[in-house]
């Protein structure tokens with residue numbers, strides 16, 4: 001593999017909006033794209049569509065990333081095909097918390113932690129061990145700008161994305177010298193995909209714009225990228241405010257983060 005031109009890329013949750021855009025952007029670059037999602041129907045659509053547009057061979061598989069055995073079998077099958085150069089840890093659950101409730105319900109909290117954090121870490125563990133055996137590679141972790149400061153309308157989601165970022169930064173240092181690099185992507189709001197909730201989504205970008213940023217950062221070996229720039233700057237500026245003022249700005253911004261004391 002040349003770091004900037006991976007031959008074989010695996011993408012989890014590839015049937016979603018960002019996953020499909022990543023396939024489109026990577027298709028002219030890679031020889032093999034191993035793509036998985038819960039819904040095999042979505043992947044059938046992808047495998048029929050993409051070969052006409054790009055040159056990568058698409059290998060779809062139905063995989064629940066929360067199922068460790070299924071995940072291990074899928075990644076082993078990927079490696080049989082060709083050494084894995086990049087693993088894009090993209091599968092995720094999201095959307096805003098129920099409006100007016102103080103806390104997310106325990107079941108939803110468990111699912112968010114399970115898929116966005118535990119299974120993401122397991123994807124990294126399995127893929128990085130394979131990559132070290134093959135002489136190197138890159139893990140691309142899809143976190144979120146919410147990791148930097150939290151989103152009051154999606155606190156558990158933000159916590160999982162902050163956890164994933166912390167894991168990625170820690171592993172990036174730990175993997176130094178192994179040939180395995182890490183790119184952590186912190187996208188702002190996408191105009192499509194999870195969280196199309198009708199709430200204000202400032203500086204939102206298309207999945208294709210986000211995919212280009214992510215692939216560009218991974219190709220150039222960056223450890224972290226946050227985008228789009230105006231949203232990233234706004235989050236940075238919010239972080240400088242005292243907590244009470246920041247909360248007021250957030251409430252005004254989202255218009256739905258107030259919590260009912262009845263709930």
Ligand SMILES: NC(=O)c1ccc[n+]([C@@H]2O[C@H](COP(=O)([O-])OP(=O)(O)OC[C@H]3O[C@@H](n4cnc5c(N)ncnc54)[C@H](OP(=O)(O)O)[C@@H]3O)[C@@H](O)[C@H]2O)c1
Nearest residue numbers: 013015016017018038064065090091092144189190193194
């Ligand atoms: N949309 C945004 O504004 C935004 C912003 C920042 C970061 N992100 C991150 O970008 C990534 C992609 O999000 P997206 O916007 O493309 O959302 P999306 O369209 O909902 O895509 C997420 C995909 O992951 C799949 N998935 C969920 N649970 C899974 C499981 N257990 N096993 C395998 N696949 C599973 C989903 O399948 P189902 O649809 O069947 O559940 C879906 O196809 C996520 O990690 C998200 O947190 C999104």
